[in-house]
Amino acid sequence: xxxxxxxxxxxxxxCHGQENDPAVYFRREFDVPELPVRAxxxxxxxxLVEPHLNGAAVGDEVLAPGWTSYKHRLAVSTHDxxxxxxxxxxxxxxIVGQGWAMGRLGWEDKRHHYTDRPALFLELVLEYAHRTxxxxxxxxxxxxxxxxxxxxxxxxxxxxxxxxxxxxxxPGFDDSTWNPVEVFDWPLEALxxxxxxPIRRIEEIAPVEILTTPSGKTVVDFxxxxxxxxxxxxxxxxxxxxxxxxxxxxxxxxIDVETLRTAKATDRYTLRGGKPETWEPKFTFxxxxxxxxxxxxxxxxNDSLRAIVVHSDMRRAGWLETSNPxxxxxxxxxxxxxxxxxxxxxxxxxxRDERLGWTGDLNAFAPTAxxxxxxxxxxxxxxxxxxxxxAEKGFVPWxxxxxxxxxxxxxxxxxxxAVSLPWALYREYGDETILANAYDSMTAFIRQVAGLLxxxxxxSSGFQYGDWLDxxxxxxNPAGGKTDRHLVASAYLCRTTREMADTARILGRAxxxxxxxALAARVRExxxxxxxxxxxxxxxxxxxxYALAITFGILDxxxxxxxxxxxxATVAKSGYRISTxxxxxxxxxxxxxxxxxxxxxxxxxxxxxxxSFLYPxxxxxxxxxxxxxxxxxxGTINPSGMTSLNHYALGAVVDWxxxxxxxxxxxxxGYRHMRIAPQPGGGLTRATLxxxxxxxxxxxxxxxxxxxxxxxxxxxxxxxxxxxxxLHPDSQTVHISGGTHEWSYDLGExxxxxxxxxxxxxxxxxxxxxxxxxxxxxxxxxxxxGVPLDGRAPEAAVMSVRTMLxxxxxxxxxxxxxxxxxxxxxxxxxxx
Numbered sequence: 083x084x085x086x087x088x089x090x091x092x093x094x095x096x097c098h099g100q101e102n103d104p105a106v107y108f109r110r111e112f113d114v115p116e117l118p119v120r121a122x123x124x125x126x127x128x129x130l131v132e133p134h135l136n137g138a139a140v141g142d143e144v145l146a147p148g149w150t151s152y153k154h155r156l157a158v159s160t161h162d163x164x165x166x167x168x169x170x171x172x173x174x175x176x177i178v179g180q181g182w183a184m185g186r187l188g189w190e191d192k193r194h195h196y197t198d199r200p201a202l203f204l205e206l207v208l209e210y211a212h213r214t215x216x217x218x219x220x221x222x223x224x225x226x227x228x229x230x231x232x233x234x235x236x237x238x239x240x241x242x243x244x245x246x247x248x249x250x251x252x253p254g255f256d257d258s259t260w261n262p263v264e265v266f267d268w269p270l271e272a273l274x275x276x277x278x279x280p281i282r283r284i285e286e287i288a289p290v291e292i293l294t295t296p297s298g299k300t301v302v303d304f305x306x307x308x309x310x311x312x313x314x315x316x317x318x319x320x321x322x323x324x325x326x327x328x329x330x331x332x333x334x335x336x337i338d339v340e341t342l343r344t345a346k347a348t349d350r351y352t353l354r355g356g357k358p359e360t361w362e363p364k365f366t367f368x369x370x371x372x373x374x375x376x377x378x379x380x381x382x383x384n385d386s387l388r389a390i391v392v393h394s395d396m397r398r399a400g401w402l403e404t405s406n407p408x409x410x411x412x413x414x415x416x417x418x419x420x421x422x423x424x425x426x427x428x429x430x431x432x433x434r435d436e437r438l439g440w441t442g443d444l445n446a447f448a449p450t451a452x453x454x455x456x457x458x459x460x461x462x463x464x465x466x467x468x469x470x471x472x473a474e475k476g477f478v479p480w481x482x483x484x485x486x487x488x489x490x491x492x493x494x495x496x497x498x499x500a501v502s503l504p505w506a507l508y509r510e511y512g513d514e515t516i517l518a519n520a521y522d523s524m525t526a527f528i529r530q531v532a533g534l535l536x537x538x539x540x541x542s543s544g545f546q547y548g549d550w551l552d553x554x555x556x557x558x559n560p561a562g563g564k565t566d567r568h569l570v571a572s573a574y575l576c577r578t579t580r581e582m583a584d585t586a587r588i589l590g591r592a593x594x595x596x597x598x599x600a601l602a603a604r605v606r607e608x609x610x611x612x613x614x615x616x617x618x619x620x621x622x623x624x625x626x627x628y629a630l631a632i633t634f635g636i637l638d639x640x641x642x643x644x645x646x647x648x649x650x651a652t653v654a655k656s657g658y659r660i661s662t663x664x665x666x667x668x669x670x671x672x673x674x675x676x677x678x679x680x681x682x683x684x685x686x687x688x689x690x691x692x693x694s695f696l697y698p699x700x701x702x703x704x705x706x707x708x709x710x711x712x713x714x715x716x717g718t719i720n721p722s723g724m725t726s727l728n729h730y731a732l733g734a735v736v737d738w739x740x741x742x743x744x745x746x747x748x749x750x751x752g753y754r755h756m757r758i759a760p761q762p763g764g765g766l767t768r769a770t771l772x773x774x775x776x777x778x779x780x781x782x783x784x785x786x787x788x789x790x791x792x793x794x795x796x797x798x799x800x801x802x803x804x805x806x807x808x809l810h811p812d813s814q815t816v817h818i819s820g821g822t823h824e825w826s827y828d829l830g831e832x833x834x835x836x837x838x839x840x841x842x843x844x845x846x847x848x849x850x851x852x853x854x855x856x857x858x859x860x861x862x863x864x865x866x867x868g869v870p871l872d873g874r875a876p877e878a879a880v881m882s883v884r885t886m887l888x889x890x891x892x893x894x895x896x897x898x899x900x901x902x903x904x905x906x907x908x909x910x911x912x913x914x
Contacts, residue, residue: 089218091201091266094225099198105230109175118208129200130181134251143280148426149182151483154470157276171253179365201266226260237346239363243354278463285391309422309432310392313362318379320355328370369433396455399774416733419706431726438481442496443731450737452510469523494571505581512752539608541571552663565626573630618644626666632673646677668734681852684764706733744771759806839905849873854908861904
C-alpha cells in the first residue's frame with residue numbers, strides 16, 4: 083500500500099535552474115530531548131541528493147534517487163540513522179545536484195525534462211517508546227551553496243573547496259546568510275519506497291600506468307573501461323585547479339574524446355590549500371579508461387588516484403571460464419559492459435551525450451543479464467516505469483524513462499521488450515508474479531500490434547529498426563541492413579505472441595490464452611506463406627533471417643534441417659565473420675548449433691578478423707563495442723558518430739556460451755529441473771561454469787586430457803538435472819538429483835582418432851569438416867584472393883586437392899606447402 087507521506091517538496095526561493103548553477107545545500111536543526119528507539123530517514127529529490135546528518139553523509143548510496151519515470155514513480159531511499167541521533171541539538175541537511183531531473187539528457191541538448199528547479203523531500207521519523215515524531219521538509223529549512231558548483235551527468239562536476247563551509251551540516255552553524263525555501267508542487271502519490279538495487283561505489287581500481295603523451299600531457303591509464311569517477315588526493319596552493327578529462331580510448335598517443343560526442347566528461351577540483359585534500363564528485367559519472375590530468379601540483383603518483391566503479395549494487399550470479407583466453411576476455415567484456423550500463427537504468431552506453439534506457443539493447447541482452455546478475459529488483463522497477471509510460475502515452479517508448487522528443491511507434495525487438503523481458507525473467511527465476519505484474523503491459527502491446535497487421539496477418543507496415551547495426555548497413559543508416567525490416571518484425575512477432583500465449587496459460591487466463599494462441603498460429607502461418615519456401619529456404623538469404631526463423635520455432639522439422647544447412651553455408655561464405663546486427667547476433671550461434679552445425683558456430687565465435695566477436699579483443703577492448711568496427715584495424719575511430727566502446731547488446735552471444743560451453747540451461751523456469759550438456763568444440767579443452775540460481779549454486783566443470791573426458795556437476799538440493807555426457811561414445815544421458823556427481827570416460831574409437839587431411843583428400847571430404855575447410859580456403863585465398871571454391875559441387879567433391887592443383891594456373895610449391903600446413907593443422911584435434 084502507498085505510504086501516507088506527510089512531508090512536502092521544498093526548493094530555494096532564489097534558484098532559477100540554470101545550466102551552470104551550483105548544487106543547493108539544505109539544512110535545519112531540531113532538538114531531541116531523549117534518544118529514540120529507532121530513527122529512520124526517508125529522502126528523495128528532484129535532482130540527485132546526498133543526505134547529511136550531524137556532520138556526515140548518510141548511507142553509502144550515490145546518485146540517489148536514481149532515474150525512474152519521475153512523474154509517475156519517484157523513488158524514496160530509506161536509511162536507519164538511529165546511531166547518529168544525539169541528545170539535544172541535531173542538524174539535518176542535504177545537497178541536491180541537477181542529475182537526470184534537471185540536467186541535459188539525450189543528444190538533442192535538452193534540459194529540464196522533469197523540473198526546472200531542484201527540490202528536496204524528506205521525512206525523519208523518530209520513534210520513542212510511547213510516541214512518534216517526524217521532522218519533515220518544510221519552510222523551516224534554509225538553502226545555500228557550497229563547494230559543489232556546476233554539475234552535470236554528461237559534462238562533469240566543478241568543486242571549489244574554498245567555498246565549502248565547515249560544519250554546514252552540524253548543529254550551531256550560522257545559516258543566517260542562507261536563503262529561505264518555498265513549497266514546490268509535486269504529487270506525493272508519485273513517491274514510492276525504492277525497490278531497485280541502490281547505486282553504490284562497487285570497486286576501486288589503481289592506475290596501471292601514468293603516461294606522458296607526445297604533447298606533454300599527463301594521462302592515467304586504469305586498464306579497464308568503467309562507469310564512475312576518479313577519487314584524488316592532492317596537496318597544493320590555495321586556488322590551484324586540477325582538471326580531470328575522461329576518455330575511453332587513446333589514438334596517436336593522446337586521449338581521444340570522439341566517442342563522447344558533446345559530453346565534456348570533465349571534472350575540476352579547486353584546492354583549499356595547505357594539507358592533503360581528498361575529493362571525488364557526487365553528481366556526475368563517466369564512462370572511461372583514461373584520464374588526462376592538468377594542473378596537478380608536481381606529478382601524480384599511483385597512490386594519489388583511484389578509479390571508483392559505480393553502478394547498481396546487483397548480486398553477481400554467473401561465471402564462465404574456459405581454456406581459451408580470448409573467450410574469457412569476451413565474457414569479461416560482456417560483464418563489464420553490463421556493469422557499466424546498469425547505473426540505475428539499463429542504458430545503451432555510459433559515456434556520451436545519450437545514456438538512455440534503450441529497450442532494444444536490453445531486450446537483446448536480457449537472458450545474458452539475468453544469468454550474470456540477479457536483476458529482479460532493478461529490472462522489475464524498470465518494467466514498472468515502462469508500464470506507467472505505456473499506459474499514459476499509448477505506446478511502449480523506445481527508451482525508458484522516455485525523454486525523446488517524438489513518439490515511439492510499435493517496433494520489433496525494441497517495443498516488444500514489454501513481453502520478452504518479463505518472459506526472460508520468469509524463465510530465469512521461476513516467479514509467476516513477474517508475469518502477473520507485467521501482464522497488462524504485455525497484453526496491451528500484443529493487442530496493439532495485432533491491430534496493425536495486414537489482411538494476411540503480417541506486420542508489414544510502419545517504422546522498424548530491423549537488424550540494427552548490421553555491419554553491411556550504410557554508415558549513415560544503421561537500420562539499413564541486408565535483412566528486410568518487416569521480415570524481422572514478423573519473425574519477432576511469432577516469438578512474442580507465443581510468449582504471450584504461454585504467459586496467459588501460466589496465469590490461468592483461459593480466454594486470453596485461446597486468443598493469443600490463435601494469434602500466434604496466424605502470424606506464424608503468415609510468415610511461412612510470405613517468407614519461406616515449402617522446403618525451408620527464406621526469401622532473404624541472410625544469416626539473420628535464417629537465425630530468426632530457426633530459433634523462433636517458425637519452421638517445421640524438415641524445413642529446419644534445410645534452413646540450418648543454408649545458414650551454415652551463409653556464415654561460411656562470409657568467412658565466419660559477423661554479418662548480423664542487433665536482431666540476429668544473439669541468435670545466430672544458437673541457430674547453427676541447434677541444427678547440427680556446432681563446428682560452424684564455434685568458427686563464427688572464434689573468428690578474429692573484422693568484423694567478429696573476438697576482433698575487438700585483438701584491438702585491446704575491455705568492454706563490448708557498439709559497432710563491430712568501432713575502432714578500425716588501422717587504430718582509427720569509426721567516423722559514424724555512433725562509436726561507443728561500451729554497449730552490451732552485441733555481447734549477448736555469451737548466453738550461448740553459458741548454455742553450450744558451460745552446458746547449463748533451464749528445463750523448468752527457475753532451474754528446478756535443468757539440463758547439463760556441455761558441447762566442447764573450437765579446440766577448447768576445459769570449462770567451468772557457476773550459476774547462483776534461486777535454489778542455490780550450480781557448478782559444472784569439464785575437461786579433456788589425453789583423450790579422457792571428465793565432468794563434474796553440483797546442483798542444489800531439491801533440484802534435478804538431465805545430464806548429457808559430452809563426447810560420450812554412447813551419447814549417454816543420466817538423471818541426477820541434488821549433490822555433486824562425477825564422470826570420467828575415454829573418447830570413443832571414432833573420436834579418439836583425428837581425421838587426417840592431406841593433398842590426397844578430396845574437396846568433398848575437406849568441405850565436410852568446417853574447421854578443415856576454413857583452414858584450406860584461407861590458405862588458398864592468400865594466394866588467389868577472390869577465387870571461389872565449392873567443395874560440395876558434384877564435379878569438385880570427388881576431386882583430390884592434388885588433382886585440383888593441376889588445373890590451377892601458376893600453382894606454386896609455396897601454395898602446396900601452405901595448403902599442406904593448413905590441412906595438417908586442421909587434422910589435429912578435429913573432434914575437440
